[in-house]
Amino acid sequence: MSEPSAIVPEGARGAVARLIDERRAQGSGILVGYLPIGFPDLATSIDAAVALAENGVDVIELGPPYSDPVMDGPVIQAATQQALANGFKLRHTFEAVRGITERCDAPVLVMSYWNPVQQYGVERYAAALEDAGAAGMITPDLIPDEAGDWFEASDRHGLERVFLAAPSSSEARLATVAERSRGFVYAVSTMGITGARADVDAAARGLVGRLRDAGAERACVGIGVSTAEQVREILGYADGAIVGSALVKALADGGVDALGRLAAELAAGKA
Template identity: 55%
Template sequence: MTNTATTPSGQPLGISHKPSRTAAMFDELDKANRPAFIGYLPYGFPDPEVSLKAFKTLVDHGVNAVEIGLPYSDPVMDGPVIQAASQIALNHGESIHGVFRAVETVANAGGVPLIMSYWNLIYHYGVERFARDFENAGGAGLITPDLIPDEAGEWIEASDRHGLDRIFLVSPDSAPERLAVVSKAARGFVYAASRMGVTGERKTITDSPEALVERTRKAGASRVCVGIGVSTAEQAAKVGAYADGVIVGSALVHQLLGETGRKALDEAEGLRNLAAKADELAQGVASAR
């Protein structure tokens, strides 16, 4: 049987020279002196079909790149809002097999499709198989919150073969040596977590992310985006003043949830809320510089 990492003739696949779509996005935004607006939603929430409409809504209302989350039963980084949304998605039978429809939806809408996933899901799907299917769907890059470069050899090779970006995380506690390792291994951008802990909306954003962005750039990163806690236009403008991109997750997911946080809103109401919040945040990002 021919290995999936070889050509039909059995020759090993080489390195793709396809340019980074994420890098191209940043270059285009640089011309307007604007940071990127990166929005997150879990695939399959509140159900697979509505989630596709939600991803398109994000792009239609100012989101440049979409983080498509793969719901997971044992998250280590997700706060209560994203956990609730992910559980609803899992209850509706969400699986990794369908996520590539979301990738195609974002790409067709004109956005840059990213996937954010815990490594266990990719590993069990098959690393080479995932990279191939992701590329074929029009994907740009993978964010791996629980995979460090030191243990990412298989993914680094597969992403090089398929021209996909590798987005690793750093935190305010990351040592200079760790920042250098991550910056060297990353392709597309480095994800700077604004604080230690899980995702979630916050009333204030401290100055620690700005220092982390500066340290990460000094360590060799060409692009650094900040996430975790950004939930208002004011916060987005503050972060966008120094970061290459502003990442928003919980504040967007929240728009599709009812008051109890356990049940999704009616489709029409949820999508209206999502569009309004994306517009608000997009204005904040646009006013950052």
């Protein structure tokens, strides 16, 4: 297996990296919004993702439902379990990406646990993502040391690859993640599962600083982000803020209209 190149040519930057660089030049950052595919049904989940883009969310993070979601909190778990009960199939991932990219310009990142990708076939999965118009993939339970197949497939299909970093990560791990991520590094703001929190841990600021020292060009903060004030605070030191559970709850409680309103409120934090 080939090792990923440490240096990415300027022309090889993907859509998310380009967007972050543009916003940074303007003195701002990006807002990333997460939604599970197939909740409350496939068609509505596509409409919901488009509504995010129409209300100020810059990058859409799509989560294929998975039966063992080790990082997901109760809100997202409930949504993904409903999607699975409704008959979600892996092919719906690519249908959803295509349905969204045909209706809006926001880059789409698929957030997938690694086992379904392996079962589908890494090369086949990457090719399907490219064909559907995805920008790349976030892999929460894949570490760079075990990602040789993904390096090759993502490079071959021009896909950004986002690895996670946590406050507990060693300096060596941060350096590896910084070197091998494409697009940005996902900085986990706190240890634990997803879910809105009143305060995003101060550890997030320290983690982003450590990632910068380790060579990360771009870092976005997620886990626990739920208000415009938190978005504004995060964009003071990071390149992006990632919101998940709060958006899923809005969709569950009030449908696509409520989701759009919350997205617009969160986007106000970019100002």
